[in-house]
Amino acid sequence: xVFLTQAALxxxxxxxxxxxxxxxxxxxxxxxxxxxxxxxxxxxxxVDFWVVYPLLxxxxxxxxxxxxxxxxxxxxxxxxxxxxxxxxSMPIVEKLERGFNKYHTSILVGSKLTMGFGLAVGxxxxxxxxxxxxxxxxxxxxxxxxxxxxxLIGIGYYFGDVLSAVPGKWQVVSVxxxxxxxxxxxxxxxxxxxxxxx
Numbered sequence: 001x002v003f004l005t006q007a008a009l010x011x012x013x014x015x016x017x018x019x020x021x022x023x024x025x026x027x028x029x030x031x032x033x034x035x036x037x038x039x040x041x042x043x044x045x046x047v048d049f050w051v052v053y054p055l056l057x058x059x060x061x062x063x064x065x066x067x068x069x070x071x072x073x074x075x076x077x078x079x080x081x082x083x084x085x086x087x088x089s090m091p092i093v094e095k096l097e098r099g100f101n102k103y104h105t106s107i108l109v110g111s112k113l114t115m116g117f118g119l120a121v122g123x124x125x126x127x128x129x130x131x132x133x134x135x136x137x138x139x140x141x142x143x144x145x146x147x148x149x150x151x152l153i154g155i156g157y158y159f160g161d162v163l164s165a166v167p168g169k170w171q172v173v174s175v176x177x178x179x180x181x182x183x184x185x186x187x188x189x190x191x192x193x194x195x196x197x198x
Contacts, residue, residue: 019047020055027059034059035149039156053153060145061138064124068137071128079129093129100130105140108132112144 019041026034035056041047079093100107104127111123127137 020051023047023052024055024059027056028063031056031060031063032152035152036156036159039153040159041156042153043157043159049153053149056149056153057142057145060149061141064141064145065138067121067124068128068132068134071125072131072134073128075125075129097130100126101132104130104132105136108137108140109144112141112148 023034023038023041026037038047038052038056042049042052076093079090107123108127111120
């Protein structure tokens with residue numbers, strides 16, 4: 001029991017010392033939950049807004065750039081070699097390219113502000129595949145991230161206000177439970193929306 005207590009204390013000390021790095025990594029790999037968590041932690045005075053906000057924006061934009069790069073450098077080769085297996089050919093890509101290039105600003109902004117309705121990664125890869133200007137892509141995603149990150153931090157912040165009514169020893173459990181619940185709800189919702197025939 002003493003060993004478990006010491007291990008828990010060491011883990012908490014590690015989390016406290018690494019909280020900004022962990023938030024950045026969390027946002028890079030799973031943005032929504034990290035942004036909500038950042039808002040809760042700001043409310044609990046565990047982190048500073050002026051550090052967390054630009055940190056989360058940078059992670060969100062760099063994550064988008066990674067998916068763009070995958071589309072830019074790898075998607076065409078994939079379509080040429082394996083596209084026939086999933087019913088995609090270069091003529092289809094070229095047709096898609098004309099439509100995407102015409103409306104890419106609206107598509108990218110809409111995808112950023114709606115989490116892509118479950119298709120955000122596909123939209124980012126498509127932007128790379130369609131050779132959307134990298135500078136334009138970055139500007140659009142940066143502006144979208146500034147709004148989206150602030151919005152989710154705000155939700156987390158106001159949830160943190162509700163959390164202040166919870167006894168101290170149960171706050172961490174409440175945060176983890178609520179965030180896991182939000183994660184699965186959002187995942188379920190985006191899958192449902194992605195399967196709707198528009």
